[in-house]
Amino acid sequence: MKLTVEKRFNDRALLAEQLATKVAGQLQEAIDARGKASLVVSGGRTPLAFFHALSRQPITWSKVLVTLADERWVDVDDAASNAALVRDNLLQGRAASARFVGLKTPHATVEAGLALATDWLGALPKPLDVVILGMGNDGHTASLFPDCPNLKHGLETRDTLIAAHPASQPLARISMSLATLLNSRQIYLHLEGKDKAETLAKALADTDVTAMPIRAIVGQKQTPVDVYLYQEEA
Ligand SMILES: O=C1O[C@H](COP(=O)(O)O)[C@@H](O)[C@H](O)[C@H]1O
Numbered sequence: 001m002k003l004t005v006e007k008r009f010n011d012r013a014l015l016a017e018q019l020a021t022k023v024a025g026q027l028q029e030a031i032d033a034r035g036k037a038s039l040v041v042s043g044g045r046t047p048l049a050f051f052h053a054l055s056r057q058p059i060t061w062s063k064v065l066v067t068l069a070d071e072r073w074v075d076v077d078d079a080a081s082n083a084a085l086v087r088d089n090l091l092q093g094r095a096a097s098a099r100f101v102g103l104k105t106p107h108a109t110v111e112a113g114l115a116l117a118t119d120w121l122g123a124l125p126k127p128l129d130v131v132i133l134g135m136g137n138d139g140h141t142a143s144l145f146p147d148c149p150n151l152k153h154g155l156e157t158r159d160t161l162i163a164a165h166p167a168s169q170p171l172a173r174i175s176m177s178l179a180t181l182l183n184s185r186q187i188y189l190h191l192e193g194k195d196k197a198e199t200l201a202k203a204l205a206d207t208d209v210t211a212m213p214i215r216a217i218v219g220q221k222q223t224p225v226d227v228y229l230y231q232e233e234a
Pocket residue numbers: 042043044045046047069070071133134135136141142143
């Protein structure tokens with residue numbers, strides 16, 4: 001198991017600052033060593049304070065390529081767009097000079113857009129330098145949902161991206177495959193709340209990845225995974 005660090009916080013702002021400092025240090029190291037850095041972030045409510053803290057970090061942002069672990073198949077100005085979330089909360093201040101590579105193409109369907117989005121991701125240095133993942137209480141991560149009809153494909157393919165149509169979700173999604181997420185130097189799993197802490201404990205207690213796809217991240221040996229968990233004191 002590569003779950004290397006589990007850091008628990010009862011202060012959301014402190015978690016955001018510490019995670020931002022760690023990630024910024026790794027991005028700058030990558031820039032110093034290889035001239036550019038790649039950062040993969042997730043959507044949802046959890047990363048907001050972290051995005052704000054990261055955007056204030058004094059690194060060479062013009063050398064950072066930022067992309068998404070997953071995206072809903074909506075226009076970039078839609079309230080459900082992860083690109084909009086990142087644009088409005090991360091690519092601000094110092095981080096405004098980072099280059100953003102989105103996953104939503106102009107195509108009508110995810111399937112039709114996969115090839116172009118995959119081409120776009122070709123611009124990112126690999127292995128990816130830093131990947132920040134969230135998790136749902138159903139055990140999904142990125143858009144690898146337990147109720148995706150093609151989940152097995154997402155877990156096994158060498159393709160960069162997959163189309164995801166989770167039965168539980170109203171919108172089609174595009175997601176990095178497991179192979180893409182694991183082709184990285186460092187993964188952070190960023191979680192908030194008692195429910196997520198319980199879901200993580202359940203994930204760590206068994207190995208069936210189709211029941212809880214997050215197990216394919218926390219149970220693997222290829223890439224280090226550090227968990228940052230914020231939970232209010234009882
Ligand atoms: O649907 C999604 O949810 C997870 C977690 O979201 P949160 O609101 O509980 O933080 C997120 O990591 C993923 O990117 C997103 O597609």
